[in-house]
Amino acid sequence: MIELFNQEHAVQAYGKSMQEKGIKIGEKNGKKQLAQLFAKLFALGKTEDAEKVSKDPEYMEKLLKEYGLAEG
Numbered sequence: 001m002i003e004l005f006n007q008e009h010a011v012q013a014y015g016k017s018m019q020e021k022g023i024k025i026g027e028k029n030g031k032k033q034l035a036q037l038f039a040k041l042f043a044l045g046k047t048e049d050a051e052k053v054s055k056d057p058e059y060m061e062k063l064l065k066e067y068g069l070a071e072g
Contacts, residue, residue: 033069034060041053041063
């Protein structure tokens with residue numbers, strides 16, 4: 001019974017570790033996408049769009065898709 005508890009605890013700990021790793025990877029990818037979007041906007045002289053992106057997450061998603069930077 002104790003062995004089963006230890007195995008279950010190990011599986012839960014592993015699952016939590018993998019979840020945390022996935023979150024970190026997602027955050028890293030999101031930062032990379034945002035940096036690429038800002039670089040693209042500034043290269044095109046679209047400073048007003050860059051300002052709007054910084055304030056409007058839906059607009060940011062729209063432009064990420066428009067410029068082919070969105071994942072998925």
